[in-house]
Amino acid sequence: MLDRDHCLALDAGDPLRDFRDEFVLPEGVVYLVGNSLGALPRRTAERVRQAVEDEWGGQLVGGWNLAGWYEQPLTTGDRLAPLIGAGPGQVVVGNTTSIAVYQTVAAAARLRPDRRVIVSDVRNFPTDHYMVQGLAGLLGGYEVRDFAEGRFDDAAVVLLSEVDYRTGARHDVPAVTARVQAAGALMVWDVCHSVGAMEVDVSMADFAVGCTYKYLNAGPGAPAFLYVNPRHLAAAENVLPGWHGHAEPFAFEPGFRPAEGIRRFAVGTPHVLSFAALEAALDVWERVSMRQVRAKSVALTSLFIDLVGDALELASPLDAADRGSQVSLYHPDGYPVMRALIDRGVHGDFRAPDILRFGFAPLYTRFVDVHDAAAVLAEVLEKELWREEKYARRLAVT
Amino acid sequence: MLDRDHCLALDAGDPLRDFRDEFVLPEGVVYLVGNSLGALPRRTAERVRQAVEDEWGGQLVGGWNLAGWYEQPLTTGDRLAPLIGAGPGQVVVGNTTSIAVYQTVAAAARLRPDRRVIVSDVRNFPTDHYMVQGLAGLLGGYEVRDFAEGRFDDAAVVLLSEVDYRTGARHDVPAVTARVQAAGALMVWDVCHSVGAMEVDVSMADFAVGCTYKYLNAGPGAPAFLYVNPRHLAAAENVLPGWHGHAEPFAFEPGFRPAEGIRRFAVGTPHVLSFAALEAALDVWERVSMRQVRAKSVALTSLFIDLVGDALELASPLDAADRGSQVSLYHPDGYPVMRALIDRGVHGDFRAPDILRFGFAPLYTRFVDVHDAAAVLAEVLEKELWREEKYARRLAVT
Numbered sequence: 001m002l003d004r005d006h007c008l009a010l011d012a013g014d015p016l017r018d019f020r021d022e023f024v025l026p027e028g029v030v031y032l033v034g035n036s037l038g039a040l041p042r043r044t045a046e047r048v049r050q051a052v053e054d055e056w057g058g059q060l061v062g063g064w065n066l067a068g069w070y071e072q073p074l075t076t077g078d079r080l081a082p083l084i085g086a087g088p089g090q091v092v093v094g095n096t097t098s099i100a101v102y103q104t105v106a107a108a109a110r111l112r113p114d115r116r117v118i119v120s121d122v123r124n125f126p127t128d129h130y131m132v133q134g135l136a137g138l139l140g141g142y143e144v145r146d147f148a149e150g151r152f153d154d155a156a157v158v159l160l161s162e163v164d165y166r167t168g169a170r171h172d173v174p175a176v177t178a179r180v181q182a183a184g185a186l187m188v189w190d191v192c193h194s195v196g197a198m199e200v201d202v203s204m205a206d207f208a209v210g211c212t213y214k215y216l217n218a219g220p221g222a223p224a225f226l227y228v229n230p231r232h233l234a235a236a237e238n239v240l241p242g243w244h245g246h247a248e249p250f251a252f253e254p255g256f257r258p259a260e261g262i263r264r265f266a267v268g269t270p271h272v273l274s275f276a277a278l279e280a281a282l283d284v285w286e287r288v289s290m291r292q293v294r295a296k297s298v299a300l301t302s303l304f305i306d307l308v309g310d311a312l313e314l315a316s317p318l319d320a321a322d323r324g325s326q327v328s329l330y331h332p333d334g335y336p337v338m339r340a341l342i343d344r345g346v347h348g349d350f351r352a353p354d355i356l357r358f359g360f361a362p363l364y365t366r367f368v369d370v371h372d373a374a375a376v377l378a379e380v381l382e383k384e385l386w387r388e389e390k391y392a393r394r395l396a397v398t
Numbered sequence: 399m400l401d402r403d404h405c406l407a408l409d410a411g412d413p414l415r416d417f418r419d420e421f422v423l424p425e426g427v428v429y430l431v432g433n434s435l436g437a438l439p440r441r442t443a444e445r446v447r448q449a450v451e452d453e454w455g456g457q458l459v460g461g462w463n464l465a466g467w468y469e470q471p472l473t474t475g476d477r478l479a480p481l482i483g484a485g486p487g488q489v490v491v492g493n494t495t496s497i498a499v500y501q502t503v504a505a506a507a508r509l510r511p512d513r514r515v516i517v518s519d520v521r522n523f524p525t526d527h528y529m530v531q532g533l534a535g536l537l538g539g540y541e542v543r544d545f546a547e548g549r550f551d552d553a554a555v556v557l558l559s560e561v562d563y564r565t566g567a568r569h570d571v572p573a574v575t576a577r578v579q580a581a582g583a584l585m586v587w588d589v590c591h592s593v594g595a596m597e598v599d600v601s602m603a604d605f606a607v608g609c610t611y612k613y614l615n616a617g618p619g620a621p622a623f624l625y626v627n628p629r630h631l632a633a634a635e636n637v638l639p640g641w642h643g644h645a646e647p648f649a650f651e652p653g654f655r656p657a658e659g660i661r662r663f664a665v666g667t668p669h670v671l672s673f674a675a676l677e678a679a680l681d682v683w684e685r686v687s688m689r690q691v692r693a694k695s696v697a698l699t700s701l702f703i704d705l706v707g708d709a710l711e712l713a714s715p716l717d718a719a720d721r722g723s724q725v726s727l728y729h730p731d732g733y734p735v736m737r738a739l740i741d742r743g744v745h746g747d748f749r750a751p752d753i754l755r756f757g758f759a760p761l762y763t764r765f766v767d768v769h770d771a772a773a774v775l776a777e778v779l780e781k782e783l784w785r786e787e788k789y790a791r792r793l794a795v796t
Contacts, residue, residue, distance in 0.1 A: 024455040033459045040455040045447065048671065052446050056617055057422040057438040061431045061747070069618055096666025098640030099497065106536065122652040127641035127666060130654040134639040138504065138536065166650075213667070219454055220467055220670035241532040242496030243525035251750060252564075254520040256528040268494025268525060269611070272618035273446065274669045349459070352649060 002307060002371065010299070010367035015292050019363040022284055023217070030369045030376075032348045035193065035326045035359025038217030044280040051276035063272070072275045073244070073266050077225060079282045083216075083290065084191060084208060085201030086227050092262045093225045093278065094270050097192055097211045099240065100226040101131045103265060104207035105159055106239040108186040109139070111206075111232065112156035119158040119185070121147040125165045128190055132159060152183035162200065163193035163324030166351050168301075168316040170194070170324050177204045196285070197325035197362065198294040202227055207236075215325070215361055216285065218278040226265050233261055242267035284363070293362045297325040300360040300370055307374035311381055315355055326359040336391035337380060343391070346376045400705060400769065408697075408765035413690050417761040420682055421615070428767045428774075430746045433591065433724045433757025436615030442678040449674035461670070470673045471642070471664050475623060477680045481614075481688065482589060482606060483599030484625050490660045491623045491676065492668050495590055495609045497638065498624040499529040499557065501663060502605035504637040506555035506584040507537070509604075509630065513554035517583070519545040523563045526588055530557060550581035560598065561591035561722030564749050566699075566714040568592070568722050575602045594683070595723035595760065596692040600625055605634075613723070613759055614683070616676040624663050631659055640665035682761070691760045695723040698758040698768055705772035709779055713753055724757040734789035735778060741789070744774045 011017055024040040025031060031039060055067040064070045077091035084091070105118060120132040124147075136142040145155065152158055158180045163170045173189065180187045186206040194200050196215025202208035208227035212218035228236055241256040243249045244266035248257070258264035298320040304327050305314065315328035331337050331354060338350040348358040358373065380386055409415055422438040423429060429437060453465040462468045475489035482489070503516060518530040522545075534540040543553065550556055556578045561568045571587065578585045584604040592598050594613025600606035606625035610616035626634055639654040641647045642664035646655070656662035696718040702725050703712065713726035729735050729752060736748040746756040756771065778784055 024451075026456065026458070029458075031458055037454075037459040037461075039458065040450065045450050045455075048446060048450050049443065052438065052443050052617070052675070053422075056435075057443075058424060060424070060427075060429055060437065060745070061435040062745075063435075063618060095493065095497070096640065098638065098666035099493070102638060125641075126644070126647075126650050126652070126654075129652060130639045130641060130644065133654055134637055138637050211667070219450070220461060221667045221673075222671075223669070224666070239532055239536050240496065240500060241528045242494065243523075243528060246524070246528065249524075252524050254524070254527060256524075256531050268496035268622070269609070269619045271621070271669045271672045273620075273671045273675055275619075277450070277671055347458070347460075 002303070004368060004371050007303075007367040007371040014296065014367070016288070016296055016362060019284070019288070020366065023364045025364060028345050030346045030373045032346065032358040032360065032365070032369075032373060034361030034365070035197075035214055035357070036349060037220055038214055038361060039364055040219070041217055041280055041284050043283060044219065044277050047280035048273060048276045051273055056272075069270065069272045069275070072272065073270050074263060076275060076278050076282065077262065079286070080212070080225055083195055083200065083285060084210065084227060085203045089261050090230060091225050091227050092265045093212070093223050093275070095224055095267055097190070097209055097224040098127045098131050099267065100209035100224045101128050101159065101190065102135055103238060103240055104188045104209055104226060105132055105157055106135055107232075107236045108157035108188055108207055109135075109142070110237050110239070111186060111235060115154055115156035115185070116141055117143045117145050117155040119145050119147050119152060119155045121160055123164065123166070124159070124161050124190070125192065128159060128161065152180050152185045155183065155185040157186045157188060159188045159190065161190040161193060165193050166315065166355050166357070167328050168324040168326040170317070170322050173201065174204060194324055196293075197297050199290045203229070205229060206232060212278050212281065216281055218281040219274065222274055222278050223271060228262055228265060238265045238267075240267050244268060244270065288363065296362040297360060300362065300365055300367065301325060301327050303367060303370045304358060304360070304374060307371065308377060311378060312356070325362065326357055328358070329356045330354050331356055333386060336386040339391035340380045340386040340388070341376060344376045344380065346373045400701070402766060402769050405765040405769040412694065412765070414686070414694055414760060417682070417686070418764065421762045423762060426743050428744045428771045430744065430756040430758065430763070430767075430771060432759030432763070433595075433612055433755070434747060435618055436612055436759060437762055438617070439615055439678055439682050441681060442617065442675050445678035446671060446674045449671055454670075467668065467670045467673075470670065471668050472661060474673060474676055474680065475660065477684070478610070478623055481593055481598060481683060482608065482625060483601045487659050488628060489623050489625050490663045491610070491621050491673070493622055493665055495588070495607055495622040496525045496529050497665065498607035498622045499526050499588065500533055501636060501638055502586045502607055502624060503530055503555055503557055504533055505630075505634045506586055506605055507540070508635050508637070509633060510554035510584060513552055513583070514539055515541045515543050515553040517543045517545050517550060517553045517556040519558055521562065521564070522557070522559050522588070523590065526557060526559065550578050550583045553581065553583040555584045555586060557586045557588065559588040559591060563591050564713070564753050564755070565726050566722040566724040568715070568720050571599065572602060592722055594691075595695050597688045601627070603627060604630060610676050610679065614679055616679040617672065620672055620676050621669060626660055626663060636663045636665070638665050642666060642668070686761065694760040695758060698760065698763055698765065699723060699725050701765060701768045702756060702758070702772060705769065706775060709776060710754070723760065724755055726756070727754045728752050729754055731784060734784040737789035738778045738784040738786070739774060742774045742778065744771045
């Protein structure tokens with residue numbers, strides 16, 4: 001096993017090492033769940049306080065103009081765009097990933113009215129697949145086909161996640177996009193599990209969606225985002241036409257008239273306090289090289305795989321090029337194993353039925369953390385510490 | 399004109415007078431826009447700080463269990479329920495009013511599959527009507543009929559706001575509900591403009607929706623709520639079936655299986671920071687008598703109408719029983735008049751083409767505020783102060 005001093009040396013040479021100081025991280029914890037909920041940036045508390053006390057408290061309803069609340073779905077969208085290979089005016093922020101999936105898949109289906117098949121991945125993060133089922137049920141006459149069938153020639157739209165939430169397996173975005181589009185279907189990418197962990201590029205895609213509470217560190221339930229390729233902006237329809245997507249919301253017209261450009265995909269009143277935390281998170285990202293993030297992510301996950309060795313079967317791809325920023329391992333008693341790890345300060349999570357997940361957020365995860373997590377995991381497995389009765393108890397949310 | 403001392407005496411005798419101290423209100427401002435964005439409760443800053451620093455910062459992903467984030471849509475729903483005449487397990491909080499309108503109208507339409515008419519009010523707050531148009535467009539084969547036509551015998555569902563956002567005119571909820579249901583249609587009430595200002599009772603209705611950022615004071619873009627009558631809970635379908643509406647979200651099943659009860663209407667991941675502000679707002683409401691709120695609301699709006707006299711034409715009903723907690727006045731140059739008022743510390747708002755709106759939030763609006771607002775309005779009108787060039791300028795959001 002690579003020794004701890006070597007890992008400390010890797011940290012000393014890490015070009016991203018100073019970013020760790022930008023985050024609040026509890027003492028004595030190796031936090032490897034940034035792929036589920038990112039850590040709190042130090043600057044966020046003050047930005048949120050400002051939104052509550054100075055903006056809401058000080059400006060009251062005037063904050064819609066004075067504090068820029070009204071424009072936040074677009075201003076944060078433009079700031080976020082470079083992280084997914086998009087340009088200004090192509091990304092709008094708001095709502096949840098579930099809603100954004102619904103909007104984009106429906107918009108894509110409306111752009112291909114002659115086709116009645118929606119391709120979705122049954123192994124995708126469930127909410128994506130559920131929203132497609134809901135949409136198909138409401139529309140009627142649509143077939144929902146599993147992506148694994150590999151047939152797109154009669155499909156209106158294909159929805160897929162760049163990185164699989166359970167295994168961390170990564171799709172070849174350009175290749176899949178090209179194949180789908182060559183078959184005449186539109187491509188919607190969900191980048192929830194890749195954005196902030198690698199150089200994401202959705203610019204070939206027709207639509208994309210993602211969340212901001214994982215690697216982007218915008219906080220629990222932070223707003224989602226939605227990308228529309230400029231070639232569709234004039235024709236794409238928002239099937240959830242709330243007043244913030246109207247050309248003149250404050251004209252209070254009786255009929256919906258879509259805004260020019262990406263704003264038409266806004267829906268209701270934006271959740272301003274949650275946007276404040278996103279703004280603070282984006283302040284950090286503007287100083288980050290995504291090339292360095294990806295390089296470190298590959299190094300961290302590869303090191304973890306090396307250190308874990310053959311102790312457990314790998315659920316993630318062995319080749320780093322095919323992997324996101326997480327490492328998933330199979331264990332038939334994954335739940336108590338993870339409880340035992342957490343009890344020893346190593347926080348990963350468990351995904352039924354048998355997967356241990358460890359996420360490596362490159363901005364605040366150190367090489368020495370990887371070492372320590374692997375050492376604790378080895379001890380828990382070797383000594384079978386997870387067999388203790390107390391670890392069998394299930395929590396409501398894991 | 400009633401004199402100022404009399405108004406001060408009314409304040410001294412007001413059983414709700416101490417609640418004003420619970421809010422942050424800027425010096426020198428009479429804030430009559432609580433019907434658009436409620437004022438900041440003093441306790442909110444600390445509750446939001448706690449959510450950011452102690453919960454997110456201290457518990458990280460563990461907050462979903464430890465801090466109760468996962469249950470917030472239901473716990474806040476149960477706390478809010480008494481404000482709309484509902485019981486536990488009947489209200490879920492989340493998303494925006496626009497999304498809640500879509501979910502409830504769609505669910506109602508699915509419960510009346512033999513009928514293809516959705517009745518909506520073209521004068522309703524636009525987002526409600528836009529969402530109905532969007533839903534009808536997606537479903538296909540549906541007629542959207544204006545409520546003013548008064549015909550419900552072939553309608554699946556009727557959507558209406560209890561209080562009109564422009565005029566403050568109030569519907570007779572029991573009478574309208576009974577008439578709609580007698581015609582075999584389902585009734586969806588939007589109580590955005592009434593909840594927190596009067597005793598709302600949706601218990602006869604089939605569904606209801608509302609926002610929490612107006613009279614409820616939960617902050618800009620605070621989450622909306624959705625009520626389902628218990629008689630529909632077993633059969634009503636959430637057409638936006640996100641993972642938080644699933645019976646076992648963390649089982650990550652490939653098919654959507656709705657949760658028992660109201661949770662099935664949850665959608666995506668809740669906006670936790672925005673929920674924290676709602677929790678603080680609800681702390682205040684739990685000590686408030688809605689009977690006293692309504693009595694004061696009637697007294698405040700009636701006093702304002704008396705004081706304004708015949709200076710401007712009243713857009714609101716003269717009879718208090720038919721009015722919400724706002725007074726709207728017509729003025730052909732309403733925009734510059736409102737700018738001139740705001741410049742003098744009296745904050746109302748303007749709704750095109752010709753309405754001045756003044757909202758009276760009973761928890762923090764005093765009788766002396768009503769006096770002072772009426773006096774400033776009288777001066778602006780008498781001296782035609784609004785004709786100054788600087789007041790003609792339009793802002794992006796008014």
